[in-house]
Amino acid sequence: MRLGLVSLIVDDYDEAIDFFVRAVGFDLVEDSPATTNDGRPKRWVVVRPPHAETGILLARADGTEQRAAVGEQFAGRVGLFLDVDDAEAFDAAYERMRAAGVEFVRPPRTEPYGRVAVWRDVSGNLWDLRSPG
Template sequence: MITKMTHVSIHVLNQDSAFDFYTNKLGFKVITDVPMGEDGRWLTVCPPDQPGFEIILSPISKSMYSSETAEMLKELVSKGTFGVGLFTSKDIFATYEELKAKGVEFTKPPRKEFYGTEAIFKDDSGNWFSLAQLG
């Protein structure tokens, strides 16, 4: 029986830039940062209050995919094709203003929805996330 999920992988276009975005703009903590040969590094981060869940900032490499597939995947990521997940906040309006001030791009400002209040933002690669205050 599956008991929990501990890691999820997000494709990023540049690990150094993603490192800066997730740690300095979103305020995430680095869990692991070790070299992985030619393909960058094993880099995981987590929201500060959720240390048991690691987000792998995974570069799109030609050792994992064919050259053609890697290029297509990079293009899809940069176009904002992938909605990767949902983060929550206790005060979405304050979090929205804080992240905007740090340069985070929002494609939807906070708006009341049937499930709570939600905003949508993009990471530096183009992946988009929901930011919600539920309830």
Template sequence: MSGFPASGRRVTTVAVLVACYDEAAAWYVDKLGFTVSEDVALGDGKRWLVVEPGGGQGARLLLARADGERQAASVGNQTGGRVLLFLETDDFARDHQLMLERGVAFQEAPRHEPYGTVAVFADLYGNLWDLIEPKR
């Protein structure tokens, strides 16, 4: 009914508000093992800074420095306290342990749900994520 094709479209990049470009990029690289795939100066101190999971799997994150009081107030709470993003893994135990060793702040112990193994963690600003290994 919509007129859009069934294929050929996908969400590729999600913007996440951050307080500092370099601080945020370092956290995603050091704690989650992401890579910086783009870092382009846009003028006036703004950058197009994109990080993504290794291997280019899944959506990329545009680290968007907050501009103004309204945006700054949303850093770390873009969803009103709900989980913002889901980091899917093929080996929950491996990634959970590695993230703990790297100092990632988990909000709960791992739990087994009908859809998979999951635990909520917070990024450097407090945005909530699920680390999840879906049931196959």
């Protein structure tokens, strides 16, 4: 078994694609027309880090309950973790993402498990950028 996709509820497909591809550096894996269970149009949009197996399904909020969950999927906690290979890759990713306008809410720090910096995605969810040791 493996984890294939994780859903992330977003307000707008194109805004989320732009953020994850341009600012974070993910690849756009798929953007295909689809329909909701009751036949309304939607899109199947998947992004993922280069060379990664697990991707993120960008799911546009549909209805009041889902719109309320945008940016709150993890109740204000860090809920997603973007790992890089080493300290050099961490520094490069941090600087590239900052230059692209990604909001870091906590600066890089060293923890027993490695380097970490907390950032906010286009919808407001918190992520860790992490590297070992």
